[in-house]
Amino acid sequence: MASGYNHKLIEGKxxxxxxxxxxxxxxxxxxxxxxxxxxxFPYPSGQGLHVGHPRPYTALDIVARKRRMQxxxxxxxxxxxxxxxxxxxxxxxxxxxxxxxxxTNVARFKExxxxxxxxxxxxxxxxxxxxxxxxxxxxIFLKLFKEGLAYxxxxxxNWCTSCKVGLANEEVVNGVCERCGSEVVRKVKSxxxxxxxxxxxxxxxxxxxxxxxxxxxxxxxxxxxxxxxxEVDFAIKGKEEKLRIYTTRCDTLFGVTYxxxxxxxxxxxxxxxxxxxxxxxxxxxxxxxxKSDFERAELAKDKTGVCIDGLTAxxxxxxxxxxxxxxxxxxxxxxxxxxxxxxxHDERDWEFAKKFGLPIIQVVAKDGEEVDxxxxxxxxxxxxxxxxxxxxxxxxxxDAKTKMIEFLEEKGIGQAKVNYKLRxxxxxxxxxxxxxxxxxxxxxxxxxxxxxxxxxxLLPEVDSYEPTDNGESPLAAMTxxxxxxxxxxxxxxxxxxxxxxxxxGSSWYFLRYTDPTNxxxxxxxxxxxxxxxxxxxxxxxEHTTLHLLYSRFWHKFLYDQGVVPTSEPYQKRTSHGMIxxxxxxxxxxxxxxxxNPDDIVRDYGADTLRTYEMFIGAFxxxxxxxxxxxxxxxxxxxxxxxxxxxxxxxxxFSKDMETKMHQTIKKVSSDFESLKYNxxxxxxxxxxxxxxxxxxxxxxxxxxxxVMLNPVAPHITEELWSLKNYGGYVYEQTWxxxxxxxxxxxxxxxxxxxxxxxxxxxxxxxxxxRDSVISIAKETLGDRLTGNIIKEIYVPGxxxxxxxx
RNA sequence: GCCGGUGUGUCGGAAUUGGCAGACGAGGCAGACUCAAAAUCUGUUGCGGGCAACCGCGUAUGGGUUCAAGUCCCAUCACCGGCACCA
Numbered sequence: 101m102a103s104g105y106n107h108k109l110i111e112g113k114x115x116x117x118x119x120x121x122x123x124x125x126x127x128x129x130x131x132x133x134x135x136x137x138x139x140x141f142p143y144p145s146g147q148g149l150h151v152g153h154p155r156p157y158t159a160l161d162i163v164a165r166k167r168r169m170q171x172x173x174x175x176x177x178x179x180x181x182x183x184x185x186x187x188x189x190x191x192x193x194x195x196x197x198x199x200x201x202x203x204t205n206v207a208r209f210k211e212x213x214x215x216x217x218x219x220x221x222x223x224x225x226x227x228x229x230x231x232x233x234x235x236x237x238x239x240i241f242l243k244l245f246k247e248g249l250a251y252x253x254x255x256x257x258n259w260c261t262s263c264k265v266g267l268a269n270e271e272v273v274n275g276v277c278e279r280c281g282s283e284v285v286r287k288v289k290s291x292x293x294x295x296x297x298x299x300x301x302x303x304x305x306x307x308x309x310x311x312x313x314x315x316x317x318x319x320x321x322x323x324x325x326x327x328x329x330x331e332v333d334f335a336i337k338g339k340e341e342k343l344r345i346y347t348t349r350c351d352t353l354f355g356v357t358y359x360x361x362x363x364x365x366x367x368x369x370x371x372x373x374x375x376x377x378x379x380x381x382x383x384x385x386x387x388x389x390x391k392s393d394f395e396r397a398e399l400a401k402d403k404t405g406v407c408i409d410g411l412t413a414x415x416x417x418x419x420x421x422x423x424x425x426x427x428x429x430x431x432x433x434x435x436x437x438x439x440x441x442x443x444x445h446d447e448r449d450w451e452f453a454k455k456f457g458l459p460i461i462q463v464v465a466k467d468g469e470e471v472d473x474x475x476x477x478x479x480x481x482x483x484x485x486x487x488x489x490x491x492x493x494x495x496x497x498x499d500a501k502t503k504m505i506e507f508l509e510e511k512g513i514g515q516a517k518v519n520y521k522l523r524x525x526x527x528x529x530x531x532x533x534x535x536x537x538x539x540x541x542x543x544x545x546x547x548x549x550x551x552x553x554x555x556x557x558l559l560p561e562v563d564s565y566e567p568t569d570n571g572e573s574p575l576a577a578m579t580x581x582x583x584x585x586x587x588x589x590x591x592x593x594x595x596x597x598x599x600x601x602x603x604x605g606s607s608w609y610f611l612r613y614t615d616p617t618n619x620x621x622x623x624x625x626x627x628x629x630x631x632x633x634x635x636x637x638x639x640x641x642e643h644t645t646l647h648l649l650y651s652r653f654w655h656k657f658l659y660d661q662g663v664v665p666t667s668e669p670y671q672k673r674t675s676h677g678m679i680x681x682x683x684x685x686x687x688x689x690x691x692x693x694x695x696n697p698d699d700i701v702r703d704y705g706a707d708t709l710r711t712y713e714m715f716i717g718a719f720x721x722x723x724x725x726x727x728x729x730x731x732x733x734x735x736x737x738x739x740x741x742x743x744x745x746x747x748x749x750x751x752x753f754s755k756d757m758e759t760k761m762h763q764t765i766k767k768v769s770s771d772f773e774s775l776k777y778n779x780x781x782x783x784x785x786x787x788x789x790x791x792x793x794x795x796x797x798x799x800x801x802x803x804x805x806x807v808m809l810n811p812v813a814p815h816i817t818e819e820l821w822s823l824k825n826y827g828g829y830v831y832e833q834t835w836x837x838x839x840x841x842x843x844x845x846x847x848x849x850x851x852x853x854x855x856x857x858x859x860x861x862x863x864x865x866x867x868x869x870r871d872s873v874i875s876i877a878k879e880t881l882g883d884r885l886t887g888n889i890i891k892e893i894y895v896p897g898x899x900x901x902x903x904x905x
Numbered sequence: 906g907c908c909g910g911u912g913u914g915u916c917g918g919a920a921u922u923g924g925c926a927g928a929c930g931a932g933g934c935a936g937a938c939u940c941a942a943a944a945u946c947u948g949u950u951g952c953g954g955g956c957a958a959c960c961g962c963g964u965a966u967g968g969g970u971u972c973a974a975g976u977c978c979c980a981u982c983a984c985c986g987g988c989a990c991c992a
Binding site for chain 2: 447520721852857892
């Protein structure tokens with residue numbers, strides 16, 4: 101009898117063997133086929149690893165280990181996205197340098213990941229806060245700046261009146277400061293921006309050539325929010341200036357009954373003298389500017405606004421005069437900051453018109469049916485047909501749009517225009533713990549980039565990490581660092597004191613892994629050419645819109661610069677579901693349902709944790725933790741362990757197990773590729789159950805099981821392999837092959853139905869012909885088959901259905 | 906409100922994409938081992954009826970297509986996640 105399965109004795113031992121052997125290092129042999137598997141690198145928080153982390157890491161560890169056994173040169177790296185607010189806040193609170201906090205947290209994370217037996221190539225570990233790393237983050241920024249894609253702009257920020265600090269949106273909870281609970285207002289500050297909007301079309305088009313799960317593609321497209329419409333110039337009565345608006349429904353131009361401009365619209369100030377109710381307008385504008393984003397959202401339903409007394413717009417298609425209103429439901433940041441209002445065919449305009457008693461004119465009718473636009477706006481484009489609209493009457497919406505645009509362009513009063521919801525990326529943070537922005541401001545030369553050979557621009561040591569009273573970054577207080585000379589004219593200049601956001605370092609990290617120690621470039625050309633694109637990238641749904649979009653943007657920019665060889669960074673993108681607490685709620689300290697992976701590793705072992713997290717349910721859906729489920733997986737591994745007592749010396753698969761073996765290899769092989777880890781494990785459990793039913797396993801059957809199980813449970817399988825003296829290591833073995841012909845049983849059980857209801861099952865030879873199967877089926881049914889047979893259906897290998905009346 | 910996702914035993918979840926619903930795991934029940942418990946092993950386990958072979962009902966709800974529907978179509982409901990007036 102073998103001694104019991106003791107994970108504590110074997111897991112550390114094998115982790116050391118893998119480290120000593122450098123078992124999982126990617127080689128620089130670029131002639132081998134490559135496979136680049138990537139998981140999102142974690143932010144090393146003070147809480148340590150969460151049980152949610154191992155889910156994606158194990159999934160791609162399985163893929164990476166399997167690919168190595170299939171002969172690929174695999175790159176499966178890990179690193180640390182270590183800049184960020186929580187570290188800085190912790191540093192402020194505890195008066196420890198963020199660098200020290202990061203170091204401690206990274207050490208803890210690394211130890212925890214190590215204890216789970218991942219096959220990461222630790223020689224390629226990176227950290228976004230290393231100056232050797234952020235040198236290249238800064239280098240990319242300089243490139244962007246030189247290409248005109250980085251610019252400064254006045255932007256409103258969230259400002260805590262009590263802490264006197266700018267806050268990220270995530271720090272504003274219900275309109276108040278997360279930390280002190282005081283009021284948060286908007287304050288205008290000059291910020292660095294990146295022109296991601298310039299890449300909007302490329303970011304949409306690029307999605308066609310990549311293999312992302314559908315919902316990721318959909319949310320990327322929605323976030324970019326491309327809409328095709330038209331800009332139209334409305335005359336302002338008695339003025340030279342035109343009021344330019346953006347619309348996606350230029351077909352409804354004949355239904356315009358009023359106009360709306362946003363409270364920030366420049367015409368308000370420009371035509372101040374003509375506006376008779378200026379005081380009212382100013383008051384409204386004040387009120388609107390005070391509203392936080394939160395309040396605007398809260399009051400979304402209730403429209404407010406003021407009619408401008410003194411300005412009138414003229415509809416360019418019919419010469420009709422309409423009033424101009426000011427309302428905060430029109431945003432300055434989208435389109436032109438002004439709209440034409442067609443209450444009959446837009447819900448927001450309809451609500452506004454109802455509230456202020458403005459006329460509603462129908463210009464689109466539903467396909468032959470009456471619609472009462474006084475009851476609700478009619479917005480259906482698919483069935484709409486134009487009415488009351490002069491030269492476009494009777495046209496469908498789509499054709500009416502085309503014709504109207506032709507008309508507008510011909511008359512010079514408007515043109516087709518594409519707009520995006522996507523905003524440029526606010527790239528400044530008034531914080532210490534981030535990459536310094538390598539720009540100086542010279543009185544004479546303006547913003548000047550520092551020279552590339554001065555990179556990295558090191559983050560200087562400061563006395564305090566607290567932001568300053570006026571909302572500047574702590575770096576602003578360091579006068580001897582801030583005051584410098586202009587690289588251009590040599591005159592006095594000041595350094596930029598804002599730092600980059602956390603998204604910066606994570607926008608290109610996958611490039612650095614390919615060649616992490618390169619001093620001359622962010623990575624060598626040859627390495628980039630070989631390893632890119634990432635073959636499979638897995639990460640959370642929460643990063644679909646920001647991180648994924650930002651990194652695709654940088655990558656596309658670098659591609660245009662000739663720095664990287666592919667236009668897309670990631671060939672395949674998948675997302676995992678969250679792991680919830682036992683009660684089905686999100687794990688959190690306050691709910692008291694947090695599970696610490698260290699405890700599971702200690703009590704059950706890393707292999708059990710890995711197996712359980714893969715078995716817990718469909719990979720892309722969220723799943724609730726269950727300690728009983730963990731025990732079940734441990735029990736399975738114990739049963740695998742004890743198989744060693746019934747293994748024979750026999751080669752090959754035994755006759756009665758042959759089909760099952762081939763079926764299992766096939767199932768496990770394909771399930772590992774398609775995120776169906778749970779059913780792959782179920783198949784191996786079922787195989788083990790069959791071994792016990794027979795109470796014997798041949799050497800080759802056992803070896804095959806060990807190799808297939810190895811990616812999931814690497815420690816126990818190495819131990820069993822070594823105990824049995826099979827020679828070498830499991831990780832060096834070749835992934836088992838199956839024979840398609842041998843996955844089919846020689847006799848199959850098929851269902852026999854009468855009128856679609858199963859009445860019996862019969863065993864038939866797999867190649868039995870239709871007639872004989874049907875006659876066997878009828879024989880089996882005997883008396884139960886009554887009435888006239890109308891139809892006989894035979895689906896080979898599956899079912900016989902006799903239709904009788 | 907819009908976008909996306911999900912509804913299957915007591916629970917987590919399977920179902921080769923239209924072909925025997927409930928694989929695998931958990932839990933329950935019964936038994937073996939044990940002084941006993943735990944662990945382990947064996948059997949059983951969707952609901953209802955029948956001694957039984959069997960029969961009826963069952964995949965959120967209502968309808969439809971089909972020889973055959975968890976799977977396809979139409980409508981409805983519930984829950985989860987994201988976004989908030991994007992003209």
